[in-house]
Amino acid sequence: MTKYIDPFLEENISSFGDLFNRLDSKMLDNLSACDNYKLLNKENEEVKLKYPHLVDIIESTVATKDIYSKEEIQALATYMQNQHMINNYEKCEMYKVA
Structure with a gap:
């Protein structure tokens, strides 16, 4: 039987924070x-x-403004x-890294 791990317990929050930081970093690099x-x-x-x-x-x-030019x-x-x-x-990058 698989044990449920609550991700929001104090001891698990930092682990998930590190994971999300690594994923964000990899996504931004890509x-x-x-x-x-x-x-x-x-x-x-x-x-x-320009505008x-x-x-x-x-x-x-x-x-x-009330009126904008065609260019704007x-x-x-x-x-x-x-x-x-x-x-x-x-x-797309978010799904690639996850």
């Missing part, structure tokens, strides 16, 4: 080696720098598409 992942993040940073008022929409979902809307759409692909890379 992602930092991926050129597409780095390119997507770079493009998103460029959008934030600082879009950062409000991106981070807090509050629009500070396209930049926001690009950012959202890139962020979706970034999230997919991260999820």
